[in-house]
Amino acid sequence: MPIKLLSEKVSYSSEPGRLQILILGKIERWKESLLLGWLLAWFFCGGVVISEYLKTDDRDLKMIFVIFLVFWAYYLWRVLRVFIFRRGGNELIKIEGGVLTLKKSFYTYGKSRTFNLNQITDFQRIDLTKTSIVYNYENGWWVLGGEKLSFNYHGTYVKFAMQISEPVRDRVYHLIHQEIMKAGKAVV
Template sequence: MEVISNRTSVVKNDKDLSIVISASADKRKNNLLLAWLVAWTLCGGYIIYNYFQLTDNKMKVMTLIWIAFWLYFEYTIAKAWQWKRFGKEVIKVKDGKLSMKRDIQGRGIVYSFDARHISDIRKFEDKTPGWLKKLGEEYWSIGGESLSFRHEQSEIKFGFQLSGDESGQLISLLKYYVKMNAAVKEEK
């Protein structure tokens, strides 16, 4: 096994490549995110508890709208914490296919792509307006894809919040192994 960084490791042989990218290595930030989640949950729970004490219908409607927003952000923060704590991206190039999985404690959907139809493996250039882009790269969100490739007509993004050095090394490895596996697939 070759370690590229404290988050990224690679296992390779003649034909196959396996890359594991851990979501986060910063325990301090993970603990702060958990504290935020707990505080958010307690505050929302208190508002929900008090909702049942309300008598004014207009106040009940306003509180229900607030609870809907609260639930959305509760879900977003919980999902981000779970990803940062337990998540990893698993990328494998094997038998003429590239497969990807965003794994959280063994769960996740595996997406497979035929290596013959993969092209333009590169650093992802986000064309989102500046403030939206920055919002997606914050620690409390799941986002900030660093790499992408074309598969048929789609752009596939992956590699959350990688450094420039990590991105460069992974691009080189992926280009080599995808090209080799595409050739193997054509021979069969």
């Protein structure tokens, strides 16, 4: 099965009855370095707060530190996930045997979600105004998000194809749509 490139981040392979699309999470090296710097600074700030927590005996101050550290840990987890995904993550979209499989991988670890093609409705492109705050946030390299395609599955919208350009998004949309139509499934 020959692999074809749609962009430096997106490749696909196709044969009768099977389509596989791979979207890499890579970013430029300088952006990755900035993300690492931010992550290290965040670790340092958390370490300072933890050391102050351990030094104090004031109960009210300890409560403030605990509340701060809960938020700190949450954002540490978010940025750590982004960093790991940008270093070696990818998104796999596969259609085979009447099933659409989506997998977001962090290196080799990731959970696959499968969807029966017969039950997918409202397959569409996600269009956001380029001047909106949501567009700029979702397409930032410092977040996991910016999905460009979606469909309805049992009343829930499933979004995928993170942070690809609009021309590539349109090509991916057509590849998936053609494969669904070949399988004889109606997409509303």
